[in-house]
Amino acid sequence: MSVGQPTNVGIVGCGTISGQYLRTIDRLPSLRLTAVADLDAARAQAIAATRPQVRALTVDELVADPRVDIVLNLTVPAAHAAVALAAIAGGKDVYGEKPLAADTEQARPVLAAAEAAGVRVGCAPDTVLGTGIQTARRAIDDGVIGTPAAATATMVTPGHERWHPNPDFYYLAGGGPLLDMGPYYLTALVTLLGPVTTVVGAASRARAERVIGSGPRTGQAVPVLIDTHVTGVLIHRSGALSTLLMSFDGVATRAAPIEVHGSTASLMVPDPNKFDGEVRLRGLDDTDWRPVPTSAGYLDAGRGYGLADLAATPRSGRSGTEQPRAGAAIAFHVLDVMESLLASAGSGQAVTVRSTCPRPAAVPLTSLVPARTTR
Template sequence: MGKPLNIGIVGCGAIIAQYLASFRTLKTVQLVAVADLDPLRAQAVADQYDGVRAVTVEELLAADDVDLVLNLTIPAAHADVALKAIASGKSVYGEKPLAATSAEARTVLEAAQAAGVVVGCAPDTVLGTGVQTARKAIDDGLIGTPVAATATMVTPGHELWHPNPDFYYQPGGGPLLDMGPYYVSALVTLLGPVVSVTGAASHTRTRRTIGSGPRAGEVIPVNVDTHVSGILVHAGGAISTLVMSFDAVRTKSPNIEIHGESGSLVVPDPNLFDGDVEFFGLGAGKWETLPVSAGYVEAGRGFGIADLAATPAGAEPRAGGKLAFHVLDVMESILESARTGSGVAIGSTAPRPELVPLTVLADPVAAGGAVPTQ
């Protein structure tokens, strides 16, 4: 009816600052309430955002003026909070992953379908001009039939900068489940759903040393594989090679490359919303930078919620639950393949999200005021 979608946020950790920065610029969403297990953190956010009240989680879930719950809790709590929001008749949008396991994620989607509410999930970085410009180039036939892709993320480990990195090295963590959602979501957006995978995994250390913060020097255990490789076969025939590592030091490989019969694309970092897309055509003498041609301009975290708000009733949002479930299923299957030594057929699928036309959603004039950093 032309009214903004009213948002209530559960979880007021560090990531909330990026969402608040976007919400200040978006006219189609309106933040009304925040909640956190630590009431002081919720109040700190409310104090810096006009018209927002700090409440308990129970009060937020019961609030009549909250249309959608933005779930910014830790991954282990994603399913629990989502199910409670759905039971309260509210749509839900979560940080990645959709849930800690695909089994939990399935219960969320089933509950939402039964309740007639909508599920969305990060990452929405794929809706920015970087991935979307590459997507348009593929759709326009610039590289011909896609043949292959590579996706590479290499870092020596988050313990170098994160003051509390423990969860990265416990079940549910690791480089694939932490960073893989950005890369696999981008690959599905660009090349379509995955039908089978083969994986391999290893870890070089059983302990890590925290490098910053009050716990600097503390040693923590490693109980997950920290280098994961996967071969993904897409429904359209393209084959992607994925490398996610907390063990290697540095790479000069592009974050993502897409290769077709008549050209190749370098796709910018899928953890960002923009960046240059480079093209090398068959018979060309050099790489060229493509003009920005698709995606949400100057996007940030939370634009997936604005996209959800604009999605016609009954249609799947671009950053929707089906895509997030498929991505989680793919990642779990890579790890299963690594454990068993056998290829795994992917039981789920998801529609390749529609292209985002070049669109300006943000209103920079509305972005005044301080943004919390708690």
């Protein structure tokens, strides 16, 4: 890649989520799609057919192609590690959908290979780079809430089988509310309050099967083989305590997705599954919540802004002195926290989280899309 030129992106995995990334790549002048690959060759060919400069390749061809700078890994979680390792072996930077790998055992070789090859690895979610979470972080960093003491993160839904025509995988090993949605909430909590050192968890399941509510399988029962309600306490290295509740066993909640409580004020933080949203503050002398003006984060962001952030992070030596904000270190730590929380729920004992990570750098208020000029 030449200095000042767009970063050439090759996509592996052309399923539904690829559409959101394609829209972002099309918007950002710093990224240029050059190749696509999928086990279903027709899906890759369909994308290439709409873009004359994009080639449909096999996965092996794409990860070896010298015209590809970064491999965007949008495969299923079980394939994340294998595709990442192949891309790293080809000397490519890698950015992938969550999780970094199916588990920490599979993720560790990815980190080791990237370190040895001197390439960068990034991972979703990058929603934390948008104006919602970043404005909340700016308020915390500026001391608006005083010393952070505690946080809550809450997600309650009745389960995805009500709308998903094939929800089976949500109720098998590797599924459930924590592994499905937890990365958004936990990545936000680590971004706001720093890494986690210890967890105490509990989990349950309300029923042994779920009934599909839409599509051709409506009325069919799906066995539930995992816990569908997970809760716990996270002890951050900073000393703050976060209480997490992830559930497929409720109906709804009026709780804010995330709240952060400090010695002088509390913050209501918007949905970490979105890039924007209003941050609200209530101080000691306030009689109600008031909006916090947008002050940080990537403006008008969408899925793939973490990819652009990775592309803009310079390589510096083998391991690099600068880490991508949506990088492998925080992605591995979040995966480790989730595994530790489930282990604690199973044992009934507190579990020490073995990994840690630096708190990612804050994002100043930034637009990656050049302003239009008028004549």
